[in-house]
Amino acid sequence: MMDPDLLLDSSLREALRTVPPQECWNPGPMRASGAALLDAAPADHSGVDLAVHHINDDAGLEVRVLTPAASPRPHALILSVHGGGLVAGRARYDDAWNAEISRRTGAIVISPEYRLAPEYPYPAALDDCLEAWTWALHEFNPSMSLIYGDSAGGNLAAGLALRLRDQGAIGAVDALFLIEPVLDDRLDTPSMRAGINTPVWDLPNARASWAAYLGPGQADRYAAPARATELSGLPEVFLLVNQCDPLRDEGIRFAQNLTDSNVPTELAMLAKSCHGVLGMAGVGIADRAREMVLGKLRESLDTIRRRKGGIVD
Template sequence: MHYRRAPEHPFPAALDDAYAVLVWAHEHAAELGVDPNRIAVGGHSAGAGISAAVALRARDRQGPPIRFQLLNEPGLDDRQETWSQRNFTDTPWHDRDRTSLMWGHYLGSGQATPDAAPARATDLSGLPPAYIAAAEFDPLRDENIDYAVRLMGAGVPVELHQWPGTFHGSQAITSADVSQRQSAALVGALRRALAA
């Protein structure tokens, strides 16, 4: 799906758009030939962070049920306080400076809230099961792992993978064996979640 993007459209535009799609898909499930109880949210990087925020919003608003969260290298925490954020400052494609720039564009002049940065949520209970993938040399790695652990601590079923030797977005190198395994794992997790 395409959502409005920052900096032209800062938070909450992207979240509002993604949540509107969830509501629309649930309301039109019969027309789409979709089981309204088997809808998943997911994405990569910023899209994965927005998907996590959609799950929080749906829970808090008693919105449409979400069966599963597929979060691939999600951007979850604007504070950038983890070890990986402090140390992966010059990694390929995505580094600390790009993360700072992304959050600045996304938040605009607004303040970070759990709707914008899901890692800020204090209560993660009642969320749908999740698959979370982290890259070893990614500034986002530790916040991905921490979010997975916090979900588990809140009673949410989680499958967590930290892919050795990878960096943020390296899955785009589709000829790499590890990229192929990452893609297969994502597809497999989604199939298992929606088949159950």
């Protein structure tokens, strides 16, 4: 059985002391503790222009648009969906990371401020992501586009890709990046059953998160992408899991199902890492993880560019 006390990288232990407790059964204080830590953190926007657009006044949908200053009309678009257990998190908390993605890839990065559960259960968040995606395609008309999501954002990214596929609109998506994604409401994998008290994310939080997100409804393949029985037609996928993460096995199973559906898929597992590792500051293993993801994003866009005959920025 997975034992984080034996597996977890020692350099992560000190960083974990600064992580606010995740309490998805009590989202108000969870949001407040996150805000106390992250609202005061300066975000490095150097080399990137940041704009905020309100694209649906009725739903209050806001999107943050980060554009590389050196290339004001780039041909690549990345929709970046934030995490937070579907009950917390803000798009602006990812500004520094999204700015880094924009700088390093030369892409426009769009981050939607989707509605949170339990006030807005499924499908509100997914509807917001679809609206942000549709708006971004119309606004920027990119030659290449990619959907990226971390944790709960990975759930929404995968659900959005499935929804676009079923609507006949998946052709606009060139690649899908799922970082430590939340995929399965059944919570019955070995790693999830063992995750009683794992760092950052655990079984009690997963139960509370799914209960808040689904509300009185039932999970379908868009709410819980692991329930999709047929994944063919999705674009190429990069999927990252952590060795000491209760979400590990559902990510691995999803990669297997993608392969069985003949979807080009790359699966990576970070050794000795836990959930949320990309957000850990000043930790060697986190620095390496971020560099790997940035490298894969650049590699994916380069591959798409070559496949499309070379796009000149």
